[in-house]
Amino acid sequence: MPADRFSLLRRWEGLILILLVAVTTWASLGVDGFANSSNVSFLLLDVTEIALMALTMTLVIVAAEIDLSVASTLGLSCAVLGWLWNAGLPIEAIMPICLVAGALCGALNGFLVTRLGLPSLAVTIGTFALYRGLAYVILGDQAVADLPPAYTSLATATLGPIPVVTLLVAVLAVLFVVILHATALGRAIVALGSNEEAAYFAGIRVKRIRFWLFVASGAMAALASLVFTFRYASARADNGGGLELAVIAAVLLGGVSIFGGRGTLPGVLAAVLLLGVVRNALILADVANEVLNFVTGLLLVASVLAPNLGAVWRRRTSPPLEGSLEGKSAL
Amino acid sequence: MADSPPPVLALREVSKSFGAVRALREVSLSLIAGEALALAGENGAGKSTLVKILSGVHRPDAGRLLLDGEPVEFHGPADAQAAGVAVIYQEPTLFPDLTVAENIFMGRQPRGRLGRIDRRAMRAQAAALFTRLGVPLDPEQPARGLSIADQQLVEIAKALSRDARVLIMDEPTAALSGNEVTRLFGVARSLREQGCAVLFISHRLDEIFDLCQRVTTLRDGGHVADDRIADIIPDDLVRRMVGRELGALFPKQDAVPGEVALQVRRLTREGVFTDVSFEVRRGEIVALAGLVGAGRSEVARAVFGVDRWDAGSVQVGGRALRPGSPAASMALGLALVPEDRRQQGLVMELSIERNIALAGLAEVRHGPLISRAAERVRAADWAQRLQLRHRSLADAVDVLSGGNQQKVVLAKWLARQPSVLIVDEPTRGIDVATKAEVHRLLSELAVGGIAVLMISSELPEVLGMADRVLVMREGRLVAEIPRGTATEETVMAAATGIGGGGA
Amino acid sequence: MTITAKRPGATLRDSGRGLVERVARVRELGIVVALAVLFGVTGAVNPEFLGLDSLRDILLNSAIIAMLAVGQTLVVITRNVDLSVSSVVGLSAFGGALVLADNPGLPIVVVIAGCVLLGAACGAINGLLVGAAKVPALVATLGTLYAFRGIDYAWAGGRQVNAADMPDSFLSLGSRPVLGVPLLALAAIAVLLAVGWMLRNLRSGRELYAIGSNPAAAVLAGIPVRKRVITAFVASGALAGLAGAMWAARFGTVDAAAATGKELDVIAAVVVGGVAIFGGSGTVYGAALGALLLTGISSALAVLRVDALAQTAINGALIIAAIVLDRLLALRVAAALRRRRYRDAR
Amino acid sequence: GGTTRDDVAQQASASAAAPASSAAADPNAPLKAGLKIAFLPKQVNNPYFTIADAGGIEAAKEFGGEGKEVGPSEASASSQVSYINTLIQQKQDAIVISANDPNAVVPALKQAKDAGIKVVSYDSDTAPEGRDLFVNQASAEDLGRTEVQLLAEQIGHKGKIAILSATPNATNQNTWIEFMKDELTKPEYKDMELVKVAYGNDEDQKSFTETQGLLRAYPDLAGIISPTTVGIAAAARYLSDSKFKGKVKLTGLGTPNQLRKFVKDGTIDGFELWSPGDLGYLACYAAAALASGQITGAEGDTFKAGKLGEYTVGAKGEVLLGKPTVFTKDNIDDFDF
Numbered sequence A: 001m002p003a004d005r006f007s008l009l010r011r012w013e014g015l016i017l018i019l020l021v022a023v024t025t026w027a028s029l030g031v032d033g034f035a036n037s038s039n040v041s042f043l044l045l046d047v048t049e050i051a052l053m054a055l056t057m058t059l060v061i062v063a064a065e066i067d068l069s070v071a072s073t074l075g076l077s078c079a080v081l082g083w084l085w086n087a088g089l090p091i092e093a094i095m096p097i098c099l100v101a102g103a104l105c106g107a108l109n110g111f112l113v114t115r116l117g118l119p120s121l122a123v124t125i126g127t128f129a130l131y132r133g134l135a136y137v138i139l140g141d142q143a144v145a146d147l148p149p150a151y152t153s154l155a156t157a158t159l160g161p162i163p164v165v166t167l168l169v170a171v172l173a174v175l176f177v178v179i180l181h182a183t184a185l186g187r188a189i190v191a192l193g194s195n196e197e198a199a200y201f202a203g204i205r206v207k208r209i210r211f212w213l214f215v216a217s218g219a220m221a222a223l224a225s226l227v228f229t230f231r232y233a234s235a236r237a238d239n240g241g242g243l244e245l246a247v248i249a250a251v252l253l254g255g256v257s258i259f260g261g262r263g264t265l266p267g268v269l270a271a272v273l274l275l276g277v278v279r280n281a282l283i284l285a286d287v288a289n290e291v292l293n294f295v296t297g298l299l300l301v302a303s304v305l306a307p308n309l310g311a312v313w314r315r316r317t318s319p320p321l322e323g324s325l326e327g328k329s330a331l
Numbered sequence B: 001m002a003d004s005p006p007p008v009l010a011l012r013e014v015s016k017s018f019g020a021v022r023a024l025r026e027v028s029l030s031l032i033a034g035e036a037l038a039l040a041g042e043n044g045a046g047k048s049t050l051v052k053i054l055s056g057v058h059r060p061d062a063g064r065l066l067l068d069g070e071p072v073e074f075h076g077p078a079d080a081q082a083a084g085v086a087v088i089y090q091e092p093t094l095f096p097d098l099t100v101a102e103n104i105f106m107g108r109q110p111r112g113r114l115g116r117i118d119r120r121a122m123r124a125q126a127a128a129l130f131t132r133l134g135v136p137l138d139p140e141q142p143a144r145g146l147s148i149a150d151q152q153l154v155e156i157a158k159a160l161s162r163d164a165r166v167l168i169m170d171e172p173t174a175a176l177s178g179n180e181v182t183r184l185f186g187v188a189r190s191l192r193e194q195g196c197a198v199l200f201i202s203h204r205l206d207e208i209f210d211l212c213q214r215v216t217t218l219r220d221g222g223h224v225a226d227d228r229i230a231d232i233i234p235d236d237l238v239r240r241m242v243g244r245e246l247g248a249l250f251p252k253q254d255a256v257p258g259e260v261a262l263q264v265r266r267l268t269r270e271g272v273f274t275d276v277s278f279e280v281r282r283g284e285i286v287a288l289a290g291l292v293g294a295g296r297s298e299v300a301r302a303v304f305g306v307d308r309w310d311a312g313s314v315q316v317g318g319r320a321l322r323p324g325s326p327a328a329s330m331a332l333g334l335a336l337v338p339e340d341r342r343q344q345g346l347v348m349e350l351s352i353e354r355n356i357a358l359a360g361l362a363e364v365r366h367g368p369l370i371s372r373a374a375e376r377v378r379a380a381d382w383a384q385r386l387q388l389r390h391r392s393l394a395d396a397v398d399v400l401s402g403g404n405q406q407k408v409v410l411a412k413w414l415a416r417q418p419s420v421l422i423v424d425e426p427t428r429g430i431d432v433a434t435k436a437e438v439h440r441l442l443s444e445l446a447v448g449g450i451a452v453l454m455i456s457s458e459l460p461e462v463l464g465m466a467d468r469v470l471v472m473r474e475g476r477l478v479a480e481i482p483r484g485t486a487t488e489e490t491v492m493a494a495a496t497g498i499g500g501g502g503a
Numbered sequence C: 001m002t003i004t005a006k007r008p009g010a011t012l013r014d015s016g017r018g019l020v021e022r023v024a025r026v027r028e029l030g031i032v033v034a035l036a037v038l039f040g041v042t043g044a045v046n047p048e049f050l051g052l053d054s055l056r057d058i059l060l061n062s063a064i065i066a067m068l069a070v071g072q073t074l075v076v077i078t079r080n081v082d083l084s085v086s087s088v089v090g091l092s093a094f095g096g097a098l099v100l101a102d103n104p105g106l107p108i109v110v111v112i113a114g115c116v117l118l119g120a121a122c123g124a125i126n127g128l129l130v131g132a133a134k135v136p137a138l139v140a141t142l143g144t145l146y147a148f149r150g151i152d153y154a155w156a157g158g159r160q161v162n163a164a165d166m167p168d169s170f171l172s173l174g175s176r177p178v179l180g181v182p183l184l185a186l187a188a189i190a191v192l193l194a195v196g197w198m199l200r201n202l203r204s205g206r207e208l209y210a211i212g213s214n215p216a217a218a219v220l221a222g223i224p225v226r227k228r229v230i231t232a233f234v235a236s237g238a239l240a241g242l243a244g245a246m247w248a249a250r251f252g253t254v255d256a257a258a259a260t261g262k263e264l265d266v267i268a269a270v271v272v273g274g275v276a277i278f279g280g281s282g283t284v285y286g287a288a289l290g291a292l293l294l295t296g297i298s299s300a301l302a303v304l305r306v307d308a309l310a311q312t313a314i315n316g317a318l319i320i321a322a323i324v325l326d327r328l329l330a331l332r333v334a335a336a337l338r339r340r341r342y343r344d345a346r
Numbered sequence D: 001g002g003t004t005r006d007d008v009a010q011q012a013s014a015s016a017a018a019p020a021s022s023a024a025a026d027p028n029a030p031l032k033a034g035l036k037i038a039f040l041p042k043q044v045n046n047p048y049f050t051i052a053d054a055g056g057i058e059a060a061k062e063f064g065g066e067g068k069e070v071g072p073s074e075a076s077a078s079s080q081v082s083y084i085n086t087l088i089q090q091k092q093d094a095i096v097i098s099a100n101d102p103n104a105v106v107p108a109l110k111q112a113k114d115a116g117i118k119v120v121s122y123d124s125d126t127a128p129e130g131r132d133l134f135v136n137q138a139s140a141e142d143l144g145r146t147e148v149q150l151l152a153e154q155i156g157h158k159g160k161i162a163i164l165s166a167t168p169n170a171t172n173q174n175t176w177i178e179f180m181k182d183e184l185t186k187p188e189y190k191d192m193e194l195v196k197v198a199y200g201n202d203e204d205q206k207s208f209t210e211t212q213g214l215l216r217a218y219p220d221l222a223g224i225i226s227p228t229t230v231g232i233a234a235a236a237r238y239l240s241d242s243k244f245k246g247k248v249k250l251t252g253l254g255t256p257n258q259l260r261k262f263v264k265d266g267t268i269d270g271f272e273l274w275s276p277g278d279l280g281y282l283a284c285y286a287a288a289a290l291a292s293g294q295i296t297g298a299e300g301d302t303f304k305a306g307k308l309g310e311y312t313v314g315a316k317g318e319v320l321l322g323k324p325t326v327f328t329k330d331n332i333d334d335f336d337f
């Protein structure tokens, strides 16, 4: 990582972390009911799906692509689960099928993007509708609720204040942090996200990597759908509608550049928590929903604005083009 | 020249640092109407930085900028342009999505009624410029896909179209071959005679001596000397730049050619090159010469697997190559140092060490994980061998000077210790001293049994280094000239198809 | 005597003016074909679809999205994006409706102007965030997407404005035809042509493309990047404001949630219309055609009596089909051109 | 042998037997003062719920309790759950909820009940184990059948009809539609044919264009039933300035204020709805009665609901608000909500 940007990134993550700590302390002191363990565990539980999908979304965006279809994939996987469950399959058999279904959704995205060279935004806007639609085709207007208590309760079970599923998230998070920041694959992803042509000239299998990133994203959405379904004990075609924006918001708030090649997972995870904490605290403090949206928006902008204002200030004293020479930062 | 009119544009004790790097230290220089000034210096000496100050991109930390003797401050490139300064930057700055004509006239398009852009006039003027430069570029062609050389030519046309008072050219010839250079100089001279002040930067000394009247030399960002070209010989200039004596520039060692390492048979890529066959033996350095646009880079790209080919075959060490897969080619020991370092060679936002490691991630691994230590060692070793001028290996490559960026690309591929090395314009933008170093390296490698295919538009380099010279014209291989008979004349004749040569 | 290599570029000049090639060069070709197919097939199955009323409805439905797509294109061309349009539409629609409902005496022009100004103001905020403060557009406008909608909700406080509360003179704008063509559609077309002309023929228009194509180079070329980017956002905002007024007139019942989620439809229209999402290329005509295609698809599905539950899926499938078709056509053309160059080259 | 549907079903039936109510009711216990009662509608900023919850909050004032409305701005089950959680943390005395998903909210509501919070569902019921009481605006059966009867009269028991519903997953609408279909099987409707159920997702614009689509696809449509306030308003809006105005009959559930204009200009002959305000009002009293131990939610318990008088808990812990009002141009001006 370049020195200047590294420090900026550090500043960015630092900012998010500081914000996280600040908000949390304020909430635990100022908002009663926040600090108590059942709320904490609920808070953690509530960000599970977003956290899961943010892991893969980060890789996808660092690779200069985007996947708007995750929430729909989640819905489709829910529908598959409900449908097969009604058909009487054992849940242990259904779950892997769901993961495969999710992976297939991702594979279709990946195929269209890497083999046909279509922009991922266009493709995933299309599959965003397609997968949600398929969910309705499969499960229609039914809601499947009689899911096995063993699993539904596991999904909400906690060890102390820590929900079981949060442990799952933690394990995966560690895995992804290592992949992105310490393996050849991670390097390749960053490189191809930053300059695809150069990466290709360096013998990196650009398309193959991109393809598998989409597959991973789909599978992860399916995994999230399992948590989601069991957590709410309800499989419906419209599960998780609108989550994609929440995920992307978290990833961007975490300091990942939408143009690829830049971003770190710790930052993203911090952002996911930050958004969760803010939501939870404000609702507890009886802040009206509209204000909630407003704050979320401000948070998003402010977190980026702060470091940039610094940069703008520095620009007064130094060259107009400082750092902007690689063409991306004008965005 | 106390009594002569004040310089059109001048720098006085100008300093500029980037963080810890002091790119310029109290440098002064004057651009005088009707005179061509050369700016000489090693890679990283501060030439481009100086250019960027003259063009309003950077603002000096200290010192003054004088326009017609009056202090001025440029707040941005727009100001400099308004003051009549036209610049050809070292790295092309084109708009890939727009046509060549629009690239040239962006912001200054000829207009008709209602401020409507007069496309016909624009096309005509662009065409006129190209005829003047003698290059057959289509004004309506999009800039995307232009070879680095063609881009450079568009940049030149852009600068000329501004009929400016000051024309600044930062290594405009780096990617060009003899013809374009002659042409360019012709135009530059006529401008100069019309009273335009010219600043010219190049690492090809002959060009400096050919075009300029005076030369200002920088070393480590400091001003070293001001000479009239008439008073010095190239060696003096080199001494001023490097600060020491320099041996022969092309210490080519002879090597006994071994068995065939790279064999290309009837390779064709429709619309780009046709029926290209040649072979390179271990220990051999084969040069691929030709005019800009002859399709040499395209051949290299196809052989390495970046572009697919429509017909023919490629064998490395007797094993057939899978088309369209650089990874596969690399597995067989092939390496390509591409011609466009910024687009194809480097990931600008990544650090020096990571760029060098990028082509050999498998080799810096430690179990499943990347070993930063191994990475650092690999980078440090080659940075040292190529005399890379850098602050820290953790810096982004985009803060490096042009030539030093080129060195990073070389390091990246040499570090792989390939068995067949294709280098496309390997010394583009590299200073004399290091160029000698690179040449020594190449011939060492050859002696060490590596097969080298070298694409170069710089004839002296070709003649100095090559055991055999292959010449391309219009996408076809038109001649093969052994070292013995390879001369400026024979090669140019083949390349241009005039006076014998090839078909 | 000039000594130079003959190369693709060169041959292009003489061979390049062929009609085939010029047609082939039209980026919107693919989508036009897609549109033709859609209307052809649907019309064949159910002629009603090509009936006047039906066409009128399709025009009306696409008018608003098309208007937004035009604004969005301005922004996308500069390598930015404006996700907040839907919230701006909602805000302006509700604001306009509320003002009209609360003081019916107010002349309608004033209200519409107010909506446009409101939109422009929102656009200015985005523009400053992106152009001046250098916040990545996606982050900035995703933020304002939430923020503007929040303001909208706060303003509405659960209130809803019904058709009954608004003067008919205003509502009639939503459907009144002029010379057979609905007013809204005319407005959209006017905007489309105006913006299209400016983008092609004015320096400032071309500079937008330059900025999106290579921002750093744009600065070096002395283009006032910041100013242009801000302008693009303001324009997009203003159009969104206008679209808001149109929305209120067309749908009559407006609450704070109006137009929620429409940003995706707009982006879809723009992308399907062949505007490069990373800037530098594409036309507003393409974007408008994209809007027409997308609304056309959903109307067609209804006419074809597709089961309601299957509509979403088919809709998505058709969107993908459209962009794939577009892409394949482009590839074929490119290959054909390469072969031509090859033939001419010898 | 993994976990299958049947195993679960058995376990369920095994555990089902448990008695509904535990502690005994004390009918003459006074309403506790200062009860904290929270309304959790499907979606805030939805006019229908704004009215209903206003009614409830007013009721709370009457008996000196404090009522408040909280909730998501998009009608989704998951976001409702986070609100339930916070209401638990806030130690409310009762939660009055209209469920977006009858099942998804149950786990959270169970937690609430464990925390001693009384749960009343209104407008849209949750699964029975999730709540103590369901305050039902009108029996689903009545609604479904009367809608059909209303339309049948308007179109003379003849012709194609369509339904414009909310979202495909909307629980209420789906049950009502079931009863409509059942009603249509009766002989007197043999000449009526239900050609399509369309979904406007309770978005004005979507409903608007869906109506459009319906009329394109079935130009000979005789009537539309839209059992959702958003849908009917949008449909009316489209019909009122299309050539189908007055020809295609429209009925369903809507608020007088939204539809007055269209009733007057003849787009709509008649539609029906209960008083949302009263619904909230009643739900609030029911919650208070539960929280004060007046009732346990067992069948037969009775309680006073302020101005609305006395109500009795029916089977399956349901309290019925009463018959919905049918609005026509003769009576519509007597109502303002």
Ligand SMILES: Nc1ncnc2c1ncn2[C@@H]1O[C@H](COP(=O)(O)OP(=O)(O)OP(=O)(O)O)[C@@H](O)[C@H]1O
Binding pocket: A323, B018, B019, B021, B022, B023, B041, B042, B043, B044, B045, B046, B047, B048, B049, B050, B090, B389, B390, B398, B399, B400, B401, B402, B403, B404, B429, B431
């Ligand atoms: N934007 C920047 N940030 C930090 N350091 C920079 C930047 N630009 C240039 N430098 C440093 O300033 C010094 C001079 O760079 P410059 O590009 O002027 O060298 P140059 O003379 O043009 O070399 P070359 O002949 O290779 O082009 C180099 O050490 C380079 O690393």
Ligand SMILES: Nc1ncnc2c1ncn2[C@@H]1O[C@H](COP(=O)(O)OP(=O)(O)OP(=O)(O)O)[C@@H](O)[C@H]1O
Binding pocket: B144, B145, B146, B147, B148, B149, B150, B175, B272, B290, B291, B292, B293, B294, B295, B296, B297, B298, B339, B457, C007, C008, C009
């Ligand atoms: N990616 C591309 N797409 C379309 N045309 C291209 C592309 N790359 C190169 N060309 C054109 O093909 C021709 C041959 O390429 P190129 O100029 O690289 O050959 P060359 O002999 O290596 O020239 P140079 O001396 O610049 O390296 C050039 O005219 C160039 O404009």
Ligand SMILES: [Mg+2]
Binding pocket: B047, B048, B049, B090, B170, B401, B402, B403
């Ligand atoms: Mg330089």
Ligand SMILES: [Mg+2]
Binding pocket: B147, B148, B296, B297, B298, B339, B424
């Ligand atoms: Mg080349």
